[in-house]
Amino acid sequence: MSKTPFEENLEARADLFKALGHPARILIVNLIRMKPRHGEELAAILKLKPATISHHLAKLTRAGLLTSRKDQYYQIYSLVPAVLERSLADLVSLPQPDLKTEVREDAYREKVLKTFFRHGRLLSIPSQLKKRQIILQKLVEEFEPDRDYAEIEVNRILVEFHEDVASLRREFISFKLMSRSRGIYRRL
């Protein structure tokens, strides 16, 4: 199961936050922000074993928050200042086009449609506003724009979906999906 670029991008962002999502690592960043330090020193200050410190430092480094260089025995870690200057919004916000293609934004809409339509017929008219809106928006697509419909024509089309054509007509008007003047209907 390999990952899409979108998923990898997403996880990289999450990993940056995960790196900062532990008290010991927030302390480490603060201590290194004062001055570059090596692992032994941090282990002594934080009262954790070198192996544990090493693990934390690796996470912070992988997230791009720290760099390190060797000096004698020591591996000296210092801050990468640029990352810290960025805002949360900056780091959280995904490119809108990617989001739109990757995430089925209309999944909720489709779920509602699937629930209320069976074999091309409307099982019932949803009582909930949000759902009624979705259903009626779908139904109004049966009508062409810029064309007059007599009430009897409207009924003939709607009855294919549901018997209560009167309610459907009324809802079209109240949701401003259709207009009616002198018995003539038009899609808006």
Add this chain to the structure above:
Amino acid sequence: MSKTPFEENLEARADLFKALGHPARILIVNLIRMKPRHGEELAAILKLKPATISHHLAKLTRAGLLTSRKDQYYQIYSLVPAVLERSLADLVSLPQPDLKTEVREDAYREKVLKTFFRHGRLLSIPSQLKKRQIILQKLVEEFEPDRDYAEIEVNRILVEFHEDVASLRREFISFKLMSRSRGIYRRL
């Protein structure tokens, strides 16, 4: 085992980052950033069960990233924009005075001193630069500033700590902890 205010502050910061440390929650923040949404909708889009969404939303809310209001059946979540505008540095940086008092910054130094001193005697002169520096800084405190010492006096004081007084004298000079001119030593 109750927590100090310092620890609580620290964990609160970590919790904010933890909240953003999961791909699903980064997506949720992005989706809600477009427009306020309710749980069912997010569940449909992300293909996760309502219980799971609820769990994620609770985390984001506790971290102060989201607020919610009730509307009919629905609990509608929206973004708290202010938090997202802050920089990482802002959210990571602990107040320096607190840090200094809570964290024993000189823990490393103390560990080194404890390792090399036993019963007031210096076990050996550390070969590592960093440690030698620490030991000599401690030893030089045996001398008063603004006072002349003959070499024989210096020896008399140092021999209490270690037999190799010549090396100690030499290191004092090279670390610029003492000066010597015409056989007279002074603490710097």
Add this chain to the structure above:
DNA sequence: TTTTTAATGTGACAAGTATCGAATTATATT
């Protein structure tokens, strides 16, 4: 070369987190 020291890697265990099904609560519809 041999010994010392800091850092890293490994494996084990404990602690924490994500996900979901089932039960419960709050609200709306009939």
Add this chain to the structure above:
DNA sequence: AATATAATTCGATACTTGTCACATTAAAAA
């Protein structure tokens, strides 16, 4: 009042992460 819907809570389970003892590696000192 009875039914339907969205949200939350609880408990179970699988997965991930933190911590450490121990072994190994890399560099420096003796």
